[in-house]
Amino acid sequence: MTFLRRERLVGHLDQARPTPLTVVHGAAGAGKTLLVADWASARDGPVAWLTARVADKGCGTFWAYLLQALRHASVPLATGVGFPTEPGQVHDALLIRLAAELNARNVPVIVVIDEFDRAADSEIADQLEFVLQQAGHGMRLVLVTRTEPLLPLHRYRAAGAVTEIRNAELAFTLDEAAELLALHGLRLPAGDVGALVERTRGWAAGLRLCALAAQAEPDPGAYLKEFEADRTTIADFLLAEVLKRQKPETQDLLLRISVLERFCPDLANALTGRTDAELILGELHRENAFVEYFGHAWFRLHPLFGEILRAHLRVRCPRLEAELHRRAAHWLRRSGSLGETLGHAAAAGDWETAAGALVGDLAIGEIFTGLRVDDLSGLFSSMGSEPTSPATDLVRAARELSRCDVEHGLCRLRRAAQALAPRNGSADDDPADLAATRLSCAFLEALAARLTGAPGRAELAAQAAEKLRHEVPGRLLEAHPELIALLLTHVGSARLWAGRIRDARAVLTTVVDSGGAEATAQARQECLGHLALIDYLKGWPDRAERKALATVTTADRGSPPPAPGPALASLVLAAVAVDRDELDRAESLLESAADARSLPLDPVVRAGESIVTGRLCLARGDTQAALEAADRAVVTDMASPWAEAHTASVAAAAHLAEGRPEMAVKLLAEEPDDEPVCLVEAARAELAAGRPGAAAELLDRVRPQGHVGPAIVVRAALVAAQVAGAGGDVAAQRRLVAQALREARRERLRRPFVDAGPWLRPLLRTVPLRGLAEGWLLPGPPGGPAWAGERAPLPVVEELSGRERDVLRRLAQMMSTQEIAADLYVSVNTVKTHLKSAYRKLAVNRRHDAVRRARELGLL
Structure with a gap:
């Protein structure tokens, strides 16, 4: 037995x-008749049941059958009540006598009329209401119908004299659906049941037919997820019970609107070429004909009904579907949502309309914001090389630039820009659309300028955009704030690349302060990352860290995927970690930056990566890798002064570490003479070459620059202290080291003291310098001072097990995970488990670090 008694509905009828x-009243197959029959079977009093399909033979026939139903229910009726003598009419006297008989009853009779929607004659409804009114408490009428009955329900509702169970209440709940499936031997996870309820909208017949079909399948769960509605008995039911019961013009409308997710009368008229869609849709909704109303004149089809209608449309009119999508796209372009416009235009293969809508609505920035990247990428992936218009070229350029295919993107962009030149504009072009298209082109020009390191081109794009903003409707700018935010981000990045730090900071700050709209989240993240880099380049690591952390935190909270902002922020955090001699953390952050980078051709990110990688390699003592990182070319239209200065500084430091001071001096002499980082490194090189006077002159040129931050000041002070020491001025040397310690302590800058060389160690053991260094650079008492580079290893968090030591010994022999597993006769997963545990106990996260720590602790 697969009938499910639904107590909540039975209880509603009882109340x-x-x-x-x-x-x-509800749709065909909603379970109306079964519900009322189940409820009626439990009644103590008489229940008369009539199916109203006889009503089409006339009101006389209807009342004759109703009287017979009363007698069959053992309701005694006097002989004098009479009987209709003609199929098409019934005398009022008979109705009066019947009402009087019912009114005299002590126990009311329940009269159920099923399929009352077939009683289309208003005369029957009027007669039935008359009897109901005159019968008083002697009769309770239950109408089971697909449509609202012709009775004046508004009066009953106003008087509180009617109980209604509508289509929405008849829908199966999640628990009821799970129970129904279980009666069919199907026990599914709640998520699968929920998906089926959503697809069927809880429609009783749909759920039961699905369950019956799934019983015959080897994998019922998979079937219920993937079944094609048009290939099931559901299709037969809906076509027979719903579609074919409609008039031909209504059937045509239903088939045509099946291509739509939602529709209003005007849109339906656009697809049908008619003008009466409002009346037809209203009637379909009132008839519960699987047309759902959800407010503001908008409707939608039941999901299964829509699937079946679309399949039926393809069979009956195979060429019509694309044309309907095209009509829908053109109507929605003027009056609907962008997403629906794009979907229908793509379904029609009308790429010019799709691209025109995306560009004309200023929505092309969404390809880069992360909010709809996958949707837009998938939608336009089918667009071939035709047609060619400014809009289609811009969309192709945007997709190619988003994939870092700069060469092809620039080609498309040039062609679009040429077609959009004022001399090529058509008099028929809509001015607002044309301005929006040109602004979209300026946006992509700014991006291309950023990717190619062409700040002049970025400024031209910014100027063009500023003029066009006044020609574009304000509603579009408000709807898509990401376009201007991203454009300014690209301009700011290009200015930073050019070394125009103040101008870059101004435009980047404008974006960061623009508000908290989700659409501009990625642009704000990118700008914060660039501002963090500016602070780092200027020697302010603490400020840089705060901005970078804000960027990464925002990215973690928000929905956009990793982007250049978070990647750049991770690079800045890695650079700060190097300055603080937190090398493992720096390496981890550097790897995170590589994983997060979505625009690898962005020169700012590329240069930042080379610089940080070089500094980390120097700190690790790998001078060759540092030189390779510094020599890593970033090919752009214009060289960046700060990028060249910092990479030269890394290379010079590597040469110094390998004992080639003259090479370092020569390298830095080729760089701009106003870059503080180069001046400090050049002073170090001159000092190493035995020219303290030249070193002092270079340092003098650093001091007047008040905007230089502590990271540069500390290094300059340490070099100056070394110069003073070489000249025998011990007091000045101590004073300068003390100054460096005070500046560095606030920022926790340890690396400059490690890089300074062995001359510094004895000084740090003296008073008062020792007091300034203890607790952050040197361990505090009682263990005594030790050099920062010789800090005692941290203790093991937990004792290593014997098997973990076995694994570490083999790790030290450069054995692979597979080789260790074979040697110990265990699985690879077991080895990985031991390694993970050993890493945790040793406070490391890499193999060679684990071996090094184990050796330091005497475990190997």
């Missing part, structure tokens, strides 16, 4: 006893 009229 309806005080009202003379109950109406149960």
Whole structure:
């Protein structure tokens, strides 16, 4: 037995006893008849049941059958009540006598009329209402119908004299659906049941037919997820019970609107070429004909009904579907949502309309914001090389630039820009659309300028955009703030690359302060990352860290995927970690930056990566790798002064570490003479070459620059201290080291003291310098001072097990995970488990670090 008694609905019918009229109305197959039959079977009093399909033979026939139903239910009726003598009419006297008989009853009779929607004659409805009114408490009428009955329900509702169970209440709940499936031997996870309820909208017949079909499948769960509605008995049911019962013009409308997710009368008229869609849709909704109304004149089809209608449309009119999508796209372009416009235009293969909508609505920035990247990428992936218009070229350029295909993107962009030149504009072009298209082109020009390191081109794009903003409707700019935010981001990045730090900071700050709209989240992240880099380049690591952390935190909270902002922020955090001699953390952050980078051709990110990688390699003592990182070319239209200065500084430091001071001096002499980082490194090189006077002159040129931050000041002070020491001025040397310690302590800058060389160690053991260094650069008492580079290893968090030591010994022999597993006769996963545990106990996260720590602790 697969019938499910639904107590909540039965209870609703029980609570309806005080009202003379109950109406149960819902779609075909909603379970109306079974519900009322189940409820009626449990009644103690008489229940007369009539199916109203006889009503089409006339009101006389209807009342004759109703009287017979009363007698069959053992309701005694006097002989004098009479009987209709003609199929098409019934005398009022008979109705009066019947009402009087019912009114005299002590126990009311329940009269159920099923399929009352077939009683289309208003005369029957009027007669039935008359009897109901005159019968008083002697009759309770229950109408089971697909549509609202012709009775004046508004009066009953106003008087509280009617109980209604509508289509929405008849829908199966999640728990009821799970119970129904279980009765069919199907026990599914709640998520699968929920998906089926959503697809069927809880429609009783749909759920039961799905369950019956799934019983015959080897994998019922998979079937219920993937079944094609048009290939099931559901299709037969809906076509027969819903579609074919409609008039031909209504059938045509239903088939045409099936291509739409939602529709209003005007849109339906656009697809049908008619003008009466409002009347037809209203009637379909009132008939519960699987047309759902969800407010503001908008409707939608039941999901299964829509699937079946679309399949039926393809069979009946195979060429019509694309044309309907095209009509829908053109109507929605003027009056609907962008997403629906794009979907229908793509379904029609009308790429010019799709691209025109995306560009004309200023939505092309969404390809880069992360909010709709996958949707837009998938939608336009089918667009071939035709047609060619400014809009289609711009969309192709945007997709190629987003994939870092700069060469092809620039080609498309040039062609679009040429077609959009004022001399090529058509008099028929809509001015607002044309301005929006040109602004979209300026946006992509700014991006291309950023990717190619062409700041002049970025400024031209910014100027063009500023003029066009006044020609574009304000509603578009408000709807898509990401376009201007991203454009300014690209301009700011290009200015930073050019070394125009103040101008870059101004435009980047404008974006960061623009508000918290989700659409501009990625642009704000990128700008914060660039501002963090500016602070780092200027020698302010603490400020840089705060901005970078804000960027990464924002990215973690938000929905956009990793982007250049978070990647750049991770690079800045890695650079700060190097300055603080937190090398493992720096390496981890550097790897995170590589994983997060979505625009690898962005020169700012590329240069930042080379610089940080070089500094980390220097700190690790790998001078060759540092030189390779510094020599890593970033090919752009214009060289960046700060990028060249910092990479030269890394290379010079590597040469110094390998004992080639003259090479370092020569290298830095080729760089701009106003870059503080180069001046400090050049002073170090001159000092190493035995020219303290030249070193002092270079340092003098650093001091007047008040905007230089502590990271540069500390290094300059340490070099100056070394110069003073070489000249025998011990007091000045101590004073300068003390100054460096005070500046560095606030920022926790340890690396400059490690890089300074062995001359510094004895000084740090003296008073008062020792007091300035203890607790952050040197361990505090009682263990005594030790050099920062010789800090005692941290203790093991937990004792290593014997098997973990076995694994570490083999790790030290450069054995692979597979080789260790074979040697110990265990699985690879077991080895990985031991390694993970050993890493945790040793406070490391890499193999060679684990071996090094184990050796330091005497475990190997």
